[in-house]
Amino acid sequence: xxxxxxxxxxxxxxxxxxxxxxxxxxxxxxxxxxxxxxxxxxxxxxxxxxxxxxxxxxxxxxxxxxxxxxxxxxxxxxxxxxxxxxxxxxxxxxxxxxxxxxxxxxxxxxxxxxx
Amino acid sequence: xxxxxxxxxxxxxxxxxxxxxxxxxxxxxxxxxxxxxxxxxxxxxxxxxxxxxxxxxxxxxxxxxxxxxxxxxxxxxxxxxxxxxxxxxxxxxxxxxxxxxxxxxxxxxxxxx
Numbered sequence: 187x188x189x190x191x192x193x194x195x196x197x198x199x200x201x202x203x204x205x206x207x208x209x210x211x212x213x214x215x216x217x218x219x220x221x222x223x224x225x226x227x228x229x230x231x232x233x234x235x236x237x238x239x240x241x242x243x244x245x246x247x248x249x250x251x252x253x254x255x256x257x258x259x260x261x262x263x264x265x266x267x268x269x270x271x272x273x274x275x276x277x278x279x280x281x282x283x284x285x286x287x288x289x290x291x292x293x294x295x296x297x298x299x300x301x
Numbered sequence: 302x303x304x305x306x307x308x309x310x311x312x313x314x315x316x317x318x319x320x321x322x323x324x325x326x327x328x329x330x331x332x333x334x335x336x337x338x339x340x341x342x343x344x345x346x347x348x349x350x351x352x353x354x355x356x357x358x359x360x361x362x363x364x365x366x367x368x369x370x371x372x373x374x375x376x377x378x379x380x381x382x383x384x385x386x387x388x389x390x391x392x393x394x395x396x397x398x399x400x401x402x403x404x405x406x407x408x409x410x411x412x413x414x
């Protein structure tokens with residue numbers, strides 16, 4: 187099976203712009219989660235989507251949003267970019283059917299730099 | 302904010318030695334997982350231990366879980382240079398956690414040939 191893919195791998199944006207990141211989960215996986223990794227805050231949970239519904243959300247401002255499509259692919263959007271949004275954004279998919287969580291499979295990440 | 306702490310923050314050992322990393326967390330959990338990350342790349346799942354388990358093995362990895370102390374340890378035996386990476390523990394909250402992983406700060410392991 188192909189792994190989790192994320193596009194683009196690298197991105198440079200200017201403050202105030204918006205950005206959309208894409209994630210394709212492992213075939214058959216219906217759960218997609220997003221994480222932000224920065225040197226200062228470490229790895230932080232953004233949100234999780236399951237069957238096109240946001241099932242869980244972390245403590246991030248409303249500028250961070252996401253969605254999931256019927257084929258389980260997911261996108262996350264960050265509007266009005268700030269310098270502090272510079273980070274590695276990781277997507278993970280899981281094959282659970284529902285209920286208790288299992289191991290997650292991570293993509294290589296998208297490195298976002300905001301100037 | 303992160304769930305808990307890991308120690309040490311950094312560990313430097315020689316090939317063949319054992320490496321032990323510790324993780325503490327704050328709330329009740331469904332399970333605890335360990336992940337490895339090489340140089341800012343994606344994370345790789347290593348092992349999952351459920352809240353009703355006390356010890357688990359996978360190859361050269363041994364994980365223990367003490368829910369009364371809210372702590373876990375990861376032991377890598379007979380370390381190799383290829384084990385050089387950052388290691389993170391991650392917990393899933395007991396209720397409503399689904400796939401929400403709460404990560405520790407991580408331990409940077411350097412294994413020297």
